[in-house]
Amino acid sequence: MMSNLIPDKPPFKLFDILYKKEFILLIVLFVILLINSNISPYFLDLYNLIDSTFLFSEKAIIALSMTFIIIARQIDLSVASIMALSSCVLGYTTSLGYDTSTIIFLTLITGVLCGLFNGLIITKFAIPSIIVTIGTMSLFRGLAYSFLEDSYYNKFPEIVISMGSDYLFGYIPYAFLTFIILSIVFAFILHKTFIGKKIYSIGNNPDAAKYTGIAVDKYTIVLFAVNGLFSALASIFLSGRLSSVRPNIAFGWELEIITMVVLGGVYIYGGSGTILGVFISIFILGMLSFGLGLLNVPGVGIIIFTGLLLILSIGFPSFVKNFRRKNE
């Protein structure tokens, strides 16, 4: 009788871990760390390592909420433009002399409103998100341009400056700390709550999800609003770090953020992926560009590496799978 029972969880096998995407990513990260520490004596310096997190923390914060968006079978190309617009609001409200909490509130609200706008157009008119966000990408950054023209803001509240460039206990940058805390929160929501389960089922099959009573449209709108919120949060860190805002701030970041998510094993057509994978891939990309930077490889070398890594990380496993299937 026992043999007829179907276990609801497959039995744990040590060998299975080897096939997990996260495991492969971890090995890649390990190899990168090993190579980096061998070729440059400056790599394993604690202060260097800590400061290297400044290079990716802001993008990483958005990558977390972008993971939710992509798992729900959507995409948001407008995040960098939302950042530009909310940093403009940050600079403008500061110049008007509002008090700090109002400034930060208005900046975050700008992000939420941009995200809501995306979500409403996508759901109300049933238009694919890639097209809508190509449009809003121009719209939001265009608004930043028409607002600032060729000037810039360089005055921000004390708190914003210290958020962007200071360390907790003199060691942990606030941006990095925020990213770590948010990854734990996002991982909990995605993997341990009914919200996460619903996001996966929306991504797997939106129509089926609708018939099982999930408010797909409401989820989509909220996810885009959350993505806008975190873009605005990232823009506060970035403005504080650069202490200068121009309309071209964070130009091209949307593609880097999506690369972080997709490299982390999140399927671009939705329904699968983990926060852990994205977390590791953020470190892979961060350490890769940091290491190449120490070797004086210019930014372009990093661009080529990132692109190749992105295509090969997805192309190689599916190629092997196809190859095996043909041989069997």
Add this chain to the structure above:
Amino acid sequence: MKKLLTNRDVILFLIILIGVIAVGIANPFFVKPSSLSDVLTDTSILIILALSQMIVILIRAIDLSVASNLALSGMLISLLSTLHPELPVIYFIILSCIIGTFLGLLNGVSIAILKVPFIVTTLGTLSIYRGLIYFVSDGKQVYSHEFSDDFLSLIHHKFLSLSFLFWMAVIVFIIIYVLLNHTKFGRNLYTLGGNPEAAKYIGINENKYIILAYSISGFFAGLCGYLWVARYSVASTQIAIGFELTVISACVVGGISVMGGVGTVVGCVLGAMLIGLIRNALPAVDISQFWQLAISGAIILIAIIINTKTEQRKEKTIMVE
């Protein structure tokens, strides 16, 4: 008559016509023949790229790497022309097309054979091709005095007082019009985009068409690589950066559905022309250039919403019948 007025291409044409007249009233200089022909010249590269992007969008894909492809092939032939200025210019054009086709082919192979989703592939090659430009050029620019005279002068020839660039766009329009409307390849492309399942049952080889579509897109990106470099007489790492999104916007405004299988060649050209008109008309009516991006963004959104509305209405009428 009613049918004519609900035709998307006719509506788009009327919008462009009204736009030109409105701008002409505000600024009479804008509607002088010489000024209008400048607008056409300025829009020609966008038209060529939009037409080749259309082939990719028809099969439910997008090619985000066109601008990087254009810049890389443009840079490679520019470097070659500084080394061998004596070669006839036609060699450079052909070479540029070959490089572009090869880069497009790589996209197609990655999508069809390696099964990497098109967004991921073209996002990746967007970075790789752009990065390779720095790699081959060492980050340097090729300036106008380094090109041979032939290389730059070809593009300034005029025929019937219209520019070489414009006539190139016309030739590409005719080629793609015939290709999509009068060949088996074109019909199969529409079938594949409209209903991939059905296409499989009637024996259309999906992989072959993906690779071909991306190669064609690459071919024209390569051609525009020459045109772009010759027109602006400079090849740098930054040329055409972000232009892929303008190209996709032109297609979307022209009524090419990203759901695949829907859209006309004429609509695509009109979409590109509307975008080109906006870019050129704003300075003519004294709107600050800083507003340009926001206004194009808003127009793209409005066009998409109108397109989707009309499409959805059509679906409903089919259900009633």
